[in-house]
Amino acid sequence: MKSFGSFRLDAANQCLWSGEERVRIAPKAFDVLRYLVENPDRLVTQDEILEALWPETHVNPEVLRKYILDIRKILGDRSDKPVFIETVMKRGYRFVAPVTDVSTVEPIPEPASDTVPEQDRSETAASQPPVPSGSRWLRKVAVLAALAIILTLVGAYFWPVRNRPNPRPLTNTSVATSIAVLPFADMSPGKDQEYFSDGLAEELINSLAKISGLKVAARSSAFQFKGRNEDLRSVGQKLGVANVLEGSVRKEGNRVRITAALTKVDDGFQIWSETYDRTIDDVFVTEDEIAGAVSQALQVRLLSGNGTQLSASSRSNNPAAYQAYLQGQYFVARGQDKEDLQKALLYADQAVKLDPNYAPAWAQRGQVVQALARISLINDAEGFRAARVSAEKAISLDPNLATGYLVLGLVQINYDWDWERADASLRRAALLEPGSAAVLANQAYLAKALGQIEDAIALYKQAIALDPLRANFHLALGHMLYLDGRYDEALAPLQTAEELNPQLSSLYLTRSIIFLAQGRHAEALAEIEKETGEWQKLSGEALAYDALGRRTESDAALKKLIATHQNDCAYQVAEVYAARGETDKAFQWLNRAIQQRDPGTPELKTGPLMKSLRQDPRYAELLKRMRLPAW
DSSP, X not given: OEEETTEEEETTTTEEEETTEEOOOOHHHHHHHHHHHXXXXXXXXXXXXXXXXXXXXXXOHHHHHHHHHHHHHHHTOOSSSOSSEEEETTTEEEEOSOOEEOOSOOOOOOOGGGOOOGGGTTOOXXXXXXXXXXXXXXXXXXXXXXXXXXXXXXXXXXXXXSOSOOOOOOOTTOOTTXXXXXXXXXXXXXSOOHHHHHHHHHHHHHHHTTSTTOEEXXXXXXXXXXXXXXXXXXXXXXXXXXXXXXXXXXXXXXXXXXXXXXXXXXXXXXXXXXXXXXXXXXXXXXXXXXXXHHHHHHTOOOSTTTOSOOOGGGSXXXXXXXXXXHXXXXXXXXXXXXXXXXXXXXXXXHHHHHOTTOHHHHHHHHHHHHHHHHTTSSOHHHHHHHHHHHHHHHXXXXXXXXXXXXXXXXXXXXXIOOHHHHHHHHHHHHHHOXXXXXXXXXXXXHHHHTTOHHHHXXXXXXXXXXXXXXXHHHHHHHHHHHHTTOHHHHHHHHHHHHHHOTXXXXXXXXXXXXHHHTTOHHHHHHHHTTOOSHHHHHHHHHHHHHHTTOHHHHHHHHHHHHHHHTTTOHHHHHHHHHHTTOHXXXXXXXXXXXXXXXXXXXXXXXXXXXXXXXXXXXXXXXXXXXXXXXX
């Protein structure tokens, strides 16, 4: 048995104890903890743990990060101030607490029927009493042993009427009309239809999100469970939903078999299930059948008389166009780097070429081109213009397609600075798809630009309720709280973001500038050294070194930022000059940022680092050029 802190790990009986209490921990989380405890004070790489615990099985490293998060919650540990588990950025983990072998009398393991299920992995012991010693401990063991025998006999007598486990109640955020659609499993012989099975699940999410009064977990959170055989009750608790839709796809040639099942997560009762054997040409009809059956099973009243049926213009009569669209969606969802976006654009172009009247493909094309322009991977003027054309084409083909209005709204925010029309576009998208976390997040982004910080905070909280496992939403909420001067409160969502994705760019920059605002300059510098984003780290270093009075190092970081990112980070350069009190240079770079349509410029009205400029007449002129109100 291994002892660390107030905990004891019993590898033989698969138990974790704190004092006299057994701590509830999922089996696989226990295995991860045991491996770390058995290798103390040594850097253990992710690959080593995955190979040791999942031999000959491909496991996404994100699964391991989730288990580390669960273990930290159980131990009461923090990633930023580790007592037990230290994260070594981009390398692995180190168990840093002292570990000793103990040979005391072992507590009696709980009966096998009380083994902690996988879904309870995030629970922690409520109290941690001290371990008794000497004869008191031996007498206590004897009493517990006798009690265990009595309970076993009583349990055997009553077992026929008590053989159902008592389900743990759902969190308060769960409601009966709430659902998560998990990624459908690819059961095709070649295992090469992942894009198709993912796309089918995503289309069902989009269809269900149009139902008024139905809470639908967003794709990015629901897809966190891809490839994880996790208990549905645990899924429901983490996503805050009462029902889960899951299924599989088997595609061979033009034939496809789709199975789907709707399950209540609190008791595992299967509400509905069905198998569909169709051709690719009938997939749209099948999607409608599944969405309709789920709606009926949940007894959800559809929005007005329009229902949720998609118009014909949102459907393609060309199966190849639909498959190209699904492949594009696959790469859109994979990330925002240049390679993925270019592949997504290639498939979107292919889809609209195969079917010029396919509205979702035009919206997809606009979404991708807008993203490429916003991160300066293509010329911004040409990119935003092309994105607008694609969005307007999608809307003209299908006025009831929310994605078209969402893309148009992003162009109006990031390039046109037409705030009123952007608001109208996003409101239309929200009306068409009331369960969309993406729409809520972009409404929050618009509210921030207009200086409506309280509204932005409320909207991000709503988005998180729909998409609780999306790290950048928690980061955005933390940033909004920072803008509102609520520094201590801002650190909590940043901690959640780090636990979900410690590699998230801008995470450590945000925490660093919060520390600077609090006067914690040395901590700010230590924090920015963890930053994974290149320009974020350089701008943060320039700010932190200046606050510490180390101007030479601040100049060096700023010089490198300008040399490498002058075409896409002019606003951040201006922030550094403003924070350093170099007003003229700050305005020089702000003018450049406005000319370049820098993505940071919508923060001009709210950014604390620009505070020193707000009494200068040139500041009011800049707001006027951006069509932002001066109040």
